[in-house]
Amino acid sequence: MYLGSWLSRLCRGLSRPIGKTPHPIWGSLSRSLSSQRIPEFSSFVARTNTCGELRSSHLGQEVTLCGWIQYRRQNTFLVLRDCHGLVQIIIPQDESAASVKKILCEAPVESVVKVSGTVISRPPGQENPKMPTGEIEIKVKTAELLNTCKKLPFEIKDFVKKTEALRLQYRYLDLRSFQMQYNLRLRSHMVMKMREYLCNLHGFVDVETPTLFKRTPGGAKEFLVPSREPGKFYSLTQSPQQFKQLLMVGGLDRYFQVARCYRDEGSRPDRQPEFTQIDIEMSFVDQTGIQRLIEGLLQYSWPDDKDPVAIPFPSMTFAEALATYGTDKPDIRFGMKIVDISDVFRNTEIRFLQDVLAKPQGTVKAICVREGAKYLRRQDVELIREFAAHHYSQEVLPIFLNAKRNWSSPFAKFIMEEERLELTRLMEIQEEDMVLLTAGEHEKACSLLGKLRLQCADLLEMRGVVLRDPALFSFLWVVDFPLFLTKEESPTELESAHHPFTAPHPSDIHLLHTEPEKVRGQHYDLVLNGCEVGGGSIRIHDAQLQRYILATLLKG
């Protein structure tokens, strides 16, 4: 089996957005990230301590610090910054220290200096409780200007607003911000913990596999790399797929890699041409085993400054995810579930619902947007209806409930009283809610309502309603995917839902010969807050079964 998890998608949710931290918690970072011993940040170097680590317990110590001048006030003190925090430096005023004073007073902000001095307490009343080093300051004896700074395109202060373009242009300056430092360290720390869990606790072997390889047909578009031999090309690997299968055949048993992968699919908000996945493959394991492994992996590597992850993660079948959330990656942080209300309208007078329900696959579905009547505007609903018509060729009917529980809808008058009561009961409709109703074939109706559910959530959040707590991390397994799909262009033919090597669900093997389209695969996706962060499957290890699927079912 394998599980690939997209590191960037996982870390993105955990990282700190720029400018969202009112008081940068300088210095607490490494401590809060690590439950283990604190690393020696000043081994082998010219400094004795980091700026951020100094406390009252260091009083009287002679220290040497290296850092960037964060700011200076009235030539009396300055604040020195390194990636561990800020510390206040007193500029000596006596004649004998004139050269030190000159260096520290003349160096522009963001210049890099090395200073040596004594840790002293701040005068009573001048402590800064918001600053981890706020009880102390440094009485400087010597100073050396390591590098001077010219005027920068923006100040290195978290409260200074910068455009994304400017930040990217001066990436090396942007990295000096607290948030970027936090994010880089967070990722490093999480990956390290994952490695500890896999290598040290569970005996996985980290194997580096080549990235210059042969083309793999059938997957994503690959980058080609011309070789020295004219007309011959390497292909940058989409994933270490084939290598890890060979490692299993080679008896390696437990493999993992933090693997660089390449897909030539252009950049999209959640796609980059190169990305990294935690790539795992195990022998002699079943689906439950791999799910417990991954849960343990995430729990172990979860940053200490976040709420711990509860395991096991909830699990949902693909069928349930589709029926309830209209997607295979539901965000379960909020409800607004899809409800099948076909039975409510069995005897409806509304012609359009009648027509749909008369078809064998016809259903009527709805979501109830809590307080939707209060927060959503007519034009929001118009956009929603246009979206449905444009992308799904589906009609969406809105029903608004005003504060007096009156139903307001273009078709409210056609809804019979008993239908209204049954709908209210089924969907737990309350005052000021809005219901979005659609009718059609199950999958299409669910899929549309799944999209509208997210759009409504976006709209409500724009109006200040908190639906999706960004501090909440709701992991979910989605399981029991269909093994095959019918080809769109030729509905009598099958194609693999994921890939032809996924093993069928053990309970469904008998269906392979009779109703293969009903066979579920041993494939599982890991979803976090509505985002697919990993996925994998149990592989077919039976050559005969593999041959049957490839040759007979997929006509490969």
Place this chain on the structure above:
Amino acid sequence: MYLGSWLSRLCRGLSRPIGKTPHPIWGSLSRSLSSQRIPEFSSFVARTNTCGELRSSHLGQEVTLCGWIQYRRQNTFLVLRDCHGLVQIIIPQDESAASVKKILCEAPVESVVKVSGTVISRPPGQENPKMPTGEIEIKVKTAELLNTCKKLPFEIKDFVKKTEALRLQYRYLDLRSFQMQYNLRLRSHMVMKMREYLCNLHGFVDVETPTLFKRTPGGAKEFLVPSREPGKFYSLTQSPQQFKQLLMVGGLDRYFQVARCYRDEGSRPDRQPEFTQIDIEMSFVDQTGIQRLIEGLLQYSWPDDKDPVAIPFPSMTFAEALATYGTDKPDIRFGMKIVDISDVFRNTEIRFLQDVLAKPQGTVKAICVREGAKYLRRQDVELIREFAAHHYSQEVLPIFLNAKRNWSSPFAKFIMEEERLELTRLMEIQEEDMVLLTAGEHEKACSLLGKLRLQCADLLEMRGVVLRDPALFSFLWVVDFPLFLTKEESPTELESAHHPFTAPHPSDIHLLHTEPEKVRGQHYDLVLNGCEVGGGSIRIHDAQLQRYILATLLKG
């Protein structure tokens, strides 16, 4: 500063060559590699234990094992193998277990089976002390054939000889050998320990940098990757050079990466188009600091089944390495040092030496090959002389000492008695030694003799003399490289010996303006047994100095 270390070169010396282990020490691998707790190798999977871990302490336990049938004898027992070792399985003979017997007797060797049973002791006298599991065997109750094996191109037995080509063709089978398993695990383990040392002990941040980047002029030939935009190309990075410099500017302070690098230089025995280096960059550190860091890194990550690494490593200047070993990467496991014997021949009658010594740069150099007169043949010496003539346009004169201390050489009769005595004293020449003498300009003569030193070592080892103990790991720092070289095609112009960003030695800065060719750089190489396994330098952080070097000295 940075240090890049080539992982494959480092691990190659530590790995086990195939077929060189008379008794595979199955099962002791993970234990000997790790000083920490033993990982759980059977968590999350169908087995309760690995084949290799079972001992007398497991007696009476019900176990489930998964593995490959290594061999079977007379339908009474078989040996099961997994990547942790071998264990003996007793095939049940009673009627009630007929189906289990059938599976275990009919499955061809290398088939994969799952068996459950009880750990029992072997009958007295049948213990196998050469096998870690040799005190016990498994009384099987159930068996399942997971996969059957056809006839393989070679047997998975370490004593079976296979050609390199066959091994590579069936790589996935070759990986089942003890040595390949050991080597893969060794590398995984060493890299994990390096990460622990850097991240957990010393606060380095593991940052993944892109590999699809812009072309870097001046380095190795790069692989180009066509982009979606016609006429535009990515270049696969030769190293994360620029990124890590930006990270330092960004204040990250301590960066490392196990970095994939690409060079389009064709495959050579020690070069591959893609390779991995431990890439490190630190702020506020000097050369000694980085050397101590690397020594600590290697000591910490050194495998427990090897002798520990002694630190600090010895250090040698480039000048000394050249003068004594004729190379910048001396193998110091053996002597055969180059000796300058110019003074011996100041008054020589040998015309060719006279001519050389008459020139201002002329020197006479020699190496003494211990027992060379005993082990080397005339034709060896002929080949050596041809090599010297062909590659260095240099004359090499051999002098053989026979057992009676007679000198035998085409020019022995021209060597005066006092020269002979002085030479014997200087070079500690003994009976049956051979001296190889050359004359010419210092660097060229040293360089040639450095090559001949290695050739003679190869020849002696082919004849059974042990010069270079493969179990010995002699690390050596080579330091004080020249910062500039004169261009071959234009000797009045300078070029960087390594690259133009290396900082000059602090004691030599004054020479930059007067005799720049004498300036030593703060560059250091790490050499292991004559192989360069790492290197780095302190970078110039002074913009003015950098500009002077680029614009004035290098005329860039």
